[in-house]
Structures are given as structure tokens and as C-alpha cells.
Amino acid sequence: MKTKEKPLKLQPAKIRFGLVLRNAREELKLSQEVLAERAGLHRTYIGQVERGEKNISVDSMERLANAVHLQLWDMLRP
Numbered sequence: 001m002k003t004k005e006k007p008l009k010l011q012p013a014k015i016r017f018g019l020v021l022r023n024a025r026e027e028l029k030l031s032q033e034v035l036a037e038r039a040g041l042h043r044t045y046i047g048q049v050e051r052g053e054k055n056i057s058v059d060s061m062e063r064l065a066n067a068v069h070l071q072l073w074d075m076l077r078p
Helices: 013-027 032-039 043-050 058-067 072-076
Strands: none
Touching (some): 013 043, 013 072
16 A cells, blocks of 8 residues: 655655655656666665655765756755
8 A cells, every 4th residue: 555645845855855856767767777877876775865765965966866857956846
């Protein structure tokens, strides 16, 4: 059973970023592995970021935003 997610604006920034990242990755039909390769990061790290388990650096956020063709500030916007 899928848990109900809070609206994005009520989520902490790392949760919001992870949800936006997952949605963008899925829209592009990319696996976590391919996204990790594009961003120069490890696949397991991508999963942790998408689930909001990691406090991600701004540099890594920028690399991931570029990999999914989004502006970083748009990914953080409530």
C-alpha cells in the first residue's frame, strides 16, 4: 500500500528536492543508475536522495538538476 505524501510545499527542502528529482527522472524514463552516471554520483546515493535520507550538498544538487535538465531553484521551490 502506498503512503499518502504531504504536498510539496509542506515538506523539508531535502524531501522536496528528492520528490522533484524522482518525478523528473521518471518523466525522462531514466533509471537511477543512468541518472547517477550522468551526474557522476553513485546509484545508491540517488535512491537515498530521492527518499530524502541524505543531506545533499549544493554541488551535488546542481549536478543532479543539470542531469535532469532542470534549474536547481525550480527543484527547491515550494
